[in-house]
Amino acid sequence: MLRIWGRLSSINVQKVVWCARELHLDHERIDIGVQRGDLDTEAYVRLNPNRLIPVIEDFRGKDISGEPFVLWESNAIVRYLCARYGADSLWLEDVEARASADRWMDWQTTTFSPAMVAAFLQSVRTAPAERDEEAIVRSCARTEPLAALLDRALADRDFICDGRFTMADISLACAAHRWLGMPVQREPRPNLERWLAAMRARPAASGILSLPLA
Numbered sequence: 265m266l267r268i269w270g271r272l273s274s275i276n277v278q279k280v281v282w283c284a285r286e287l288h289l290d291h292e293r294i295d296i297g298v299q300r301g302d303l304d305t306e307a308y309v310r311l312n313p314n315r316l317i318p319v320i321e322d323f324r325g326k327d328i329s330g331e332p333f334v335l336w337e338s339n340a341i342v343r344y345l346c347a348r349y350g351a352d353s354l355w356l357e358d359v360e361a362r363a364s365a366d367r368w369m370d371w372q373t374t375t376f377s378p379a380m381v382a383a384f385l386q387s388v389r390t391a392p393a394e395r396d397e398e399a400i401v402r403s404c405a406r407t408e409p410l411a412a413l414l415d416r417a418l419a420d421r422d423f424i425c426d427g428r429f430t431m432a433d434i435s436l437a438c439a440a441h442r443w444l445g446m447p448v449q450r451e452p453r454p455n456l457e458r459w460l461a462a463m464r465a466r467p468a469a470s471g472i473l474s475l476p477l478a
């Protein structure tokens with residue numbers, strides 16, 4: 265059994281839950297987040313000293329002391345689940361294919377998501393009267409070229425790499441769902457939108473990539 269800690273409105277929790285569903289893993293999710301002070305308890309800080317979500321406890325995996333395996337960092341969790349449970353499905357044995365997927369996952373977490381975070385926080389999480397409209401404009405200006413890059417990369421394909429659904433599609437689609445769902449002005453990105461619609465149609469993504477941003 266796999267326990268996933270975190271509220272489902274977090275894109276990083278979304279990645280992990282979607283991946284667990286793609287792999288048909290028996291799992292439960294504990295609905296916690298910073299707002300209720302859940303992440304500051306001693307028990308939670310033991311699981312993730314960063315006081316962030318998601319974290320997994322894998323009761324089938326064991327650490328060196330024989331305890332359930334605990335892991336934080338969403339993309340590391342997705343990679344772990346694919347490596348441990350996706351040998352015949354999501355895991356990429358081919359080194360080049362895996363490096364390509366890793367590259368897109370790293371790009372999502374270090375480049376694409378950081379560019380859009382200010383626009384997200386201001387347009388979704390800040391009351392209209394308190395919004396910093398300039399911060400939204402600056403953040404969108406940083407994100408547009410990245411969305412254009414992703415749109416070009418998806419122009420001639422149904423998946424981002426290896427000609428099939430991979431862990432990179434999971435990380436990228438959760439970020440793209442956020443970008444394309446924000447109430448901000450955006451350039452049209454037909455390839456990105458077509459690909460995201462296909463990701464949303466996957467049974468394992470149901471109830472995740474349809475969630476309103478919060």
Ligand SMILES: N[C@@H](CCC(=O)N[C@@H](CS)C(=O)NCC(=O)O)C(=O)O
Nearest residue numbers: 274275276297298316317318337338
């Ligand atoms: N790099 C980390 C980032 C984790 C992170 O920033 N999580 C946010 C949610 S997306 C969080 O825990 N925020 C506290 C909260 O809003 O409840 C990962 O990918 O797991």
